[in-house]
Amino acid sequence: MTEDKIKILLLGSGGRECALAWKLAQSPELDQLFIAPGNAGTAQYGTNVALNPMDFEQVAQFCTENRVDMLIVGSEDPLVAGITDYMDNHVQGLKVIGPNKYCAQLEGSKDFAKQFMQKHHIPTAAHLSVTAQNLDEGLRFLEQQQAPYVLKADGLAAGKGVLIINDLDEAKAELRAMLKGKFGNASATVVIEQFLKGIECSVFVITDGKTYKLLPVAKDYKRIGENDEGLNTGGMGAVSPVSFADEAFMDKVRTRIIEPTIEGMQGTGSAYVGFIFFGLMNVNGDPYVIEYNCRMGDPETEVVMPRIKSDLVPLLRAIGSSAFGSTPVVIDPRYAVTVMLVSGGYPQSYEKNKVITGLDEVEDSIVFHAGTKCGEDGKLLTSGGRVLAVTSYGDTKDEALARSFESIKHINFDKMYYRRDIGFDLK
Ligand code: AMP
Ligand code: GLY
16 A cells, blocks of 8 residues: 555445445545455446455455455445454454444344343333243233234344234244244244334444444335335335434434444443444334444445545544544535336346446436446346446435436336335425
8 A cells, every 4th residue: 555545345246335335436545445246336436356255264365465454344244244353363454344243243133132222221112032942921922012013033134034914823923933943043033022103214323432423314215116015125215314313313313322332332342343224213203223233224325425525434544543533524415315226026036137228328316236247248237136226416305316217217227117206205
């Protein structure tokens, strides 16, 4: 590296990593950006390298050989499996942006997260953790709840481990099925939760373990169909800011949730470093934690990054020094909306390798790639269910949305589908 510039390796291959790469690439403090494995979009902002984020030895070797200064971990799997601890022990002088294995349990184990919140009086739904040993207690707990019933696999289940069921008998049957391995080992413990009625939002912070910076608040839209109907997906779009996350609400989020979480982690002797994603439910003006994630959200990052005006690299570099607290985060006051273009059939079976056209004609939006690859003849091809995230700014949410729709008119691939009502439930 040159005196004041750094080399960064970003792990991941989705829309979130494309938005992070877009943001990092704008920094004058960046010497080189590598993305592993990346996609056709991230290749515009840096060098894609064929590494498996779960192969820690391979990642460590690459960091050593290429004198990487900073590793940013995009998704939860490597963090929950302990990539931060591994790199700390195997690569000298590498700064890892992401919590260690202990802290990543906030996402990796719902039972751990629930116990942590209970201990630190952080508002969340009432719950009971159930294993094969206390199945009867679990069945009785279900009987005491009102429908709908919320069952969560304790461990990571690729976003599929949460069931919300209206019928009590069905909920009991599902509890038994989960304990018998419906989600493999991830559901050997099941968290039964009280159902919270309200509206959700995603709050993001970046922390050095002591202090924190609030990033723009966003809301994502997970269902495949308009009006939030149909199957769950990895996310069909997002909006930032969120109208109900006003100053009064965010004051409660800071004092009741963010600060006790960061302080609570200090109390374990293992400070949390990296991004924290608080999935919150607004219940009549009071925030409750639905889930913690130990990384940024997707597709929220595709609206959060565009709203950060200040350089991200100095902020990340300041982690670990006293400069972090005084490094500013400047937020763009405009709205950002992203609309996800997905493959027909998704989230069930869908076809890949469809030719994508028209991206060159998009002028008023930023197109982040989620599931794309470069074909042998240089053509851009679909390679996943979620293909492109089309992000636009606007002085209002509707203006931003209209801009994305105008841009989408230029883009085409066979059986392309998207929702036209992103942000419909917000003012
Ligand atoms: P998760 O995988 O934890 O994000 O859960 C998936 C979705 O289930 C959340 O985004 C919520 O929409 C919903 N959900 C989870 N827990 C609850 C709860 N206790 N009450 C109501 N909805 C919930
Ligand atoms: N958008 C939700 C997530 O990233 O988990």
